[in-house]
Amino acid sequence: MNRRHIIGWLSLLIILSMIITGCAKETATPQPESTSLPEATSPPEATSPPEAKPTTPTEEEVVEITYFEHFSTEFGDEWFNKIIANFEAQHPNIKVNRISKPWGELWPSLTAWAQSEEMPDVFATHGAWLAILSEWNALYDLREVIEENADDEYIENTGAMGPYYYGTYKGEVNGATWGYFVYGLFYNVEFFEENNIELPGTWDEFEELLRDLRDEKDMYGISLVWSLPEGYSHFPYLQWGWWVTGAGGKVYDENNEPAFNTPEGKSGLEYWKRLYDDDLISPNAEAMTVQQARGDFCSGKVPFIIDGPWIKGTCESLGGEFTVAMMPPICGEETCGSPVTFQYLSVGANSEHPEAAFEFIKYMQSDEVTIDWGKTFGMSTANMAYYELPETKEDPVLGMIPEIAADKDNMMIPAITNKDAIDTMILEEWQSILLEDKSIDDAIADMESQWLELMTEF
Amino acid sequence: MANKMLILFKQKGFLGIRVKGRVRQQITGYLFVAPAVLFLVAITFYPIFRSIQLSVIDYSIGSSDQPFVGMKYYAKLFEDEYLWNALKHSFYFGFTGFVVTVLIGMILAVLLNSNWTTLRVRDFMRGLFVLPWMFSTTVAALMWGLILHRDGILNSYLTQLGLLERPIAFTGDKVLALPVVIAIFVWKDTPFAMVMILAALKSVPMDLYDAAKVDGASSWQYFRYVTVPLMMPVVLTVSILVFIWGFGHYDLVKVITGGGPLHRSEVVSYYLYKVAFMQMDFSYGSAISILIFVILLLFAILYIRAYTRSRPWQ
Numbered sequence: 001m002n003r004r005h006i007i008g009w010l011s012l013l014i015i016l017s018m019i020i021t022g023c024a025k026e027t028a029t030p031q032p033e034s035t036s037l038p039e040a041t042s043p044p045e046a047t048s049p050p051e052a053k054p055t056t057p058t059e060e061e062v063v064e065i066t067y068f069e070h071f072s073t074e075f076g077d078e079w080f081n082k083i084i085a086n087f088e089a090q091h092p093n094i095k096v097n098r099i100s101k102p103w104g105e106l107w108p109s110l111t112a113w114a115q116s117e118e119m120p121d122v123f124a125t126h127g128a129w130l131a132i133l134s135e136w137n138a139l140y141d142l143r144e145v146i147e148e149n150a151d152d153e154y155i156e157n158t159g160a161m162g163p164y165y166y167g168t169y170k171g172e173v174n175g176a177t178w179g180y181f182v183y184g185l186f187y188n189v190e191f192f193e194e195n196n197i198e199l200p201g202t203w204d205e206f207e208e209l210l211r212d213l214r215d216e217k218d219m220y221g222i223s224l225v226w227s228l229p230e231g232y233s234h235f236p237y238l239q240w241g242w243w244v245t246g247a248g249g250k251v252y253d254e255n256n257e258p259a260f261n262t263p264e265g266k267s268g269l270e271y272w273k274r275l276y277d278d279d280l281i282s283p284n285a286e287a288m289t290v291q292q293a294r295g296d297f298c299s300g301k302v303p304f305i306i307d308g309p310w311i312k313g314t315c316e317s318l319g320g321e322f323t324v325a326m327m328p329p330i331c332g333e334e335t336c337g338s339p340v341t342f343q344y345l346s347v348g349a350n351s352e353h354p355e356a357a358f359e360f361i362k363y364m365q366s367d368e369v370t371i372d373w374g375k376t377f378g379m380s381t382a383n384m385a386y387y388e389l390p391e392t393k394e395d396p397v398l399g400m401i402p403e404i405a406a407d408k409d410n411m412m413i414p415a416i417t418n419k420d421a422i423d424t425m426i427l428e429e430w431q432s433i434l435l436e437d438k439s440i441d442d443a444i445a446d447m448e449s450q451w452l453e454l455m456t457e458f
Numbered sequence: 459m460a461n462k463m464l465i466l467f468k469q470k471g472f473l474g475i476r477v478k479g480r481v482r483q484q485i486t487g488y489l490f491v492a493p494a495v496l497f498l499v500a501i502t503f504y505p506i507f508r509s510i511q512l513s514v515i516d517y518s519i520g521s522s523d524q525p526f527v528g529m530k531y532y533a534k535l536f537e538d539e540y541l542w543n544a545l546k547h548s549f550y551f552g553f554t555g556f557v558v559t560v561l562i563g564m565i566l567a568v569l570l571n572s573n574w575t576t577l578r579v580r581d582f583m584r585g586l587f588v589l590p591w592m593f594s595t596t597v598a599a600l601m602w603g604l605i606l607h608r609d610g611i612l613n614s615y616l617t618q619l620g621l622l623e624r625p626i627a628f629t630g631d632k633v634l635a636l637p638v639v640i641a642i643f644v645w646k647d648t649p650f651a652m653v654m655i656l657a658a659l660k661s662v663p664m665d666l667y668d669a670a671k672v673d674g675a676s677s678w679q680y681f682r683y684v685t686v687p688l689m690m691p692v693v694l695t696v697s698i699l700v701f702i703w704g705f706g707h708y709d710l711v712k713v714i715t716g717g718g719p720l721h722r723s724e725v726v727s728y729y730l731y732k733v734a735f736m737q738m739d740f741s742y743g744s745a746i747s748i749l750i751f752v753i754l755l756l757f758a759i760l761y762i763r764a765y766t767r768s769r770p771w772q
Contacts, residue, residue, distance in 0.1 A: 003762070007759070111519070114520060115519045115520075138519075227629075227630055227718065228717055228718035229712065229716030230716070283627070284626075284627030286627060286718075286719050287607070287608070287630025292607060418737055420736045427718075428719075428720060428721065431718060431720050432720050435632055435719060435720060437632075
């Protein structure tokens with residue numbers, strides 16, 4: 001058989017495959033039944049749930065659940081081994097098998113498991129992932145187990161930060177809040193004290209301060225990340241969206257559709273473009289990485305950074321020699337809302353023991369565990385009890401969180417399917433404005449149409 | 459064990475069927491290569507067939523409704539301007555990458571093969587030139603990202619020398635982003651070209667040199683009419699390989715530029731990643747992957763033909 005024959009057979013095989021395999025249908029995936037429970041989205045004032053019914057396995061049967069997390073790859077196994085041992089001592093008929101992978105492998109792993117319908121029993125999710133995993137029918141609707149297991153103490157201890165108890169998507173309750181991430185302006189305390197500079201309270205004052213730093217000290221006030229691939233999660237919500245929220249506008253509406261084609265949306269873009277054009281931020285923001293921006297701040301090169309509470313620990317690990325504090329919320333003309341998001345604990349749709357999984361989630365959300373978590377690693381939790389501690393109140397970063405969390409004008413980073421693609425598109429349009437390939441009006445119009453297209457394509 | 463089975467097979471046959479000598483020998487050979495072939499089928503052919511299947515259905519994780527849509531996503535290929543933009547960049551990447559890589563590789567190989575300095579110095583230089591090849595692509599990308607940063611050593615030297623007024627964002631500039639990525643690719647892959655061509659140079663028989671000298675050929679004539687024709691098969695092999703690597707390159711773009719700014723460094727493999735794993739459009743992503751497969755298959759066929767024609771004495 002010569003080379004021509006081989007190519008011919010291969011081509012025929014490919015064509016036959018397209019015809020035959022394209023007719024194959026996937027087997028139907030059983031849809032979880034939804035119960036007619038009220039939406040679990042309101043704060044503690046909601047009506048008390050019915051009395052808890054016993055749902056945990058009997059003493060005779062020991063069930064095993066899998067818990068998938070990523071924090072131990074950064075913080076070590078010891079803390080997780082300790083809390084799991086404590087849980088198993090309190091629940092002798094539930095055994096927890098922990099799976100640990102680095103953050104970067106979290107989403108690819110969840111995607112692969114969703115495809116093979118082998119989701120872990122308990123795992124960490126973020127807002128946008130709730131939407132996608134829910135569309136893929138990979139999450140267990142927690143309404144039933146919450147109704148049967150939640151009591152006053154549980155409600156009081158969880159989700160009291162801001163308007164959300166649980167992650168919800170299209171009426172399903174599919175994530176219990178665990179971590180609470182507040183983004184804000186962090187600053188170098190000693191720099192401002194030594195130079196006797198007052199902290200800005202509004203975006204206008206912030207711009208004025210950046211100008212003063214350039215004119216009087218020949219230094220930049222902040223480094224911003226507007227490069228791909230990292231900046232896509234920063235610009236839409238931590239900078240532009242934050243400014244728009246302060247001006248009384250929105251980036252997206254209650255249907256997760258674009259709501260930024262407004263005077264506030266346009267003014268927000270004009271504000272950040274002005275900082276760029278007037279050389280008020282570190283040069284080449286369109287090539288800046290997160291690592292470089294954090295390096296600029298932690299080395300003292302710039303006195304501000306927009307980031308989350310973990311920046312304090314990051315600067316300590318980079319050898320920063322100053323105190324990192326979180327500024328009070330910066331205000332626009334209408335509101336002082338900040339960008340916030342939750343980290344959730346969810347249950348896999350195919351879990352054979354959802355009640356046991358939820359027992360573990362309740363344990364993880366308890367005062368005992370969240371206070372220990374916060375004290376050990378300085379992470380911000382969704383449990384208010386942690387912020388009542390005297391040492392937490394005095395912390396220059398964590399002490400600010402209750403005040404910020406109580407603001408009903410906070411902008412929740414949205415749970416949209418295709419969020420990564422949408423955010424990347426927004427950043428690309430933003431770059432086209434910066435590099436003057438497009439006007440702001442054209443870019444906003446293109447952002448709006450592409451956002452809707454990407455949502456529909458999912 | 460295999461020998462015992464073979465002896466048994468020779469005596470008893472298989473299900474009463476006795477096979478003749480030559481075929482029995484062939485079966486033994488097939489049995490030995492079967493595991494490797496099965497592995498290749500699993501990691502090569504199955505993904506191709508699965509991609510073809512995904513490209514002709516509307517696939518969504520967790521959905522039972524995945525209708526056959528025929529050529530819908532292949533038709534979309536022709537309407538997608540971002541895809542054509544990425545393809546253009548990939549061809550540019552592949553072509554520029556292989557021309558520069560092979561040229562520099564050839565120059566270095568000739569330098570290392572000639573007697574302009576001592577053998578010890580040439581061996582040291584060969585070791586030095588091979589160093590970039592030892593870095594993983596991601597490490598190289600991170601390292602160059604730091605060098606090319608506005609506060610990196612390149613900008614620092616250029617501004618101190620007065621060649622730049624202010625630092626340049628090499629990876630954030632819409633004109634420079636792709637050439638910078640290609641330059642890093644060339645830096646990383648030139649040692650491969652150099653090593654292959656150097657091996658080819660060293661395999662040229664000295665008898666030919668003596669014969670050419672007797673016939674009065676100059677060094678240039680010797681290089682042009684003896685060395686180059688004998689090197690051509692290796693140069694062709696290296697060229698097509700480097701073109702394929704450049705065309706399908708992903709790592710450097712992912713780490714350094716993310717395809718930006720403004721899609722100016724977006725190559726087709728990175729675009730495929732965006733479509734399949736950011737937009738979660740696995741069906742359209744599969745169609746793009748089949749397109750890439752067909753393009754590279756065509757180049758592989760071209761290579762085989764060119765290789766055969768370059769060796770008329772075989």
